[in-house]
Amino acid sequence: MSHFANTNTLFVFDIDGTLTDSVPMYLMAVTNAMYALGIKEIDTDYNAYKHHSDSYALRFNYERNFEIPYTKEILTLFEKALIEEMKTFSPVTEIKGAGRFIDFLKTAKIPFCFATGSLPKPALLKMEQSGIWCDEAVLATSKTHEARTGFVAEAIEKAKKYYATSGFSKIISVGDGVWDLKTAKEMSLDFVGIGSKNKKELIKLGAQHYFDSIEELQSYFFSD
Known part of the structure; x- marks a missing residue:
């Protein structure tokens, strides 16, 4: 996977454990x-x-x-x-750098979307509490599909509509879980692992690109 990303690259983000510290x-x-x-x-x-x-x-x-x-x-x-x-718990916080990275992608006009096993309202609340931009137009959840492949595919279709394109030259799935990697493999998507919790297991299962932090991920794809 080339580490160059452009305006025809789509990032598909998991939410819990990837962007929000909420698991x-x-x-x-x-x-x-x-x-x-x-x-x-x-x-x-x-x-x-x-x-x-x-x-x-x-x-x-x-x-x-x-x-x-x-x-x-x-x-x-x-x-x-x-x-x-x-509401009985403390507000959710972001994974360090998540909000800045999403803002960077928006400003740079790099397409992205969100695919989560959560339901819509809890997902939006987590993003709101974390201060991370999110729009239902690019959010797919388990309300419509139980299987991750289903809501990842839906997120990609939503992104096509939102960004007014028939497709993307590259689609990169970003997640912290084994299920994120397995889904990416099943759907023939590039995969980038994030965080330290499941790092050893994901690398063992074949994750070729893994970063301990979102800042490292951003630097890898967008450094000068």
């Missing part, structure tokens, strides 16, 4: 929101789930507890409960 809090909020819906037995080993997304976590636990299919109405109630649970 531990949000997993607790997800668990508590399901309790609030009356789900008593919850599998909290979220990393072992088939899909790392709010909608899948809800469906899996709801149907396992009540033995009936969950509905869109239940998903809407879950999203509202998530917001209420998030």
Whole structure:
């Protein structure tokens, strides 16, 4: 992967753990929101789930507890409960340099979008609390797709519409999780890992480009 990025390069960002320091809090909020819906037995080993997304976590636990299919109405109630649970925690902060990097991309007219396993309102709240620019026009979430491949593909399509283009010469997925790398491989996207939490595992699984910080990532692609 060439490290030159231009106005026909699309960056697809994960949010939790990549741009916002929100993973531990949000997993607790997800668990508590399901309790609030009356789900008593919850599998909290979220990393072992088939899909790392709010909608899948809800469906899996709801149907396992009540033995009936969950509905869109239940998903809407879950999203509202998530917001209420998030309000009981301290505001989310950014991963250092995330807001500046997004602002840089906007100013430089480098296309980007967001693909997250979260639901829309919690995702927007995390970005707002972190002071990172976000617009629903370039945000895809698990409200429409349980699988990461689904909402990453949706994010790319939204970006095409937002930037008025039929396609991009290069698409770079930026994430901190093993599922981000696996999705990028499945979709034949370039991948850039970020942060230190999963660094060893991601490199072991074949991540060729990895940075400990967003500042390092920005310098790699856009240094003079």
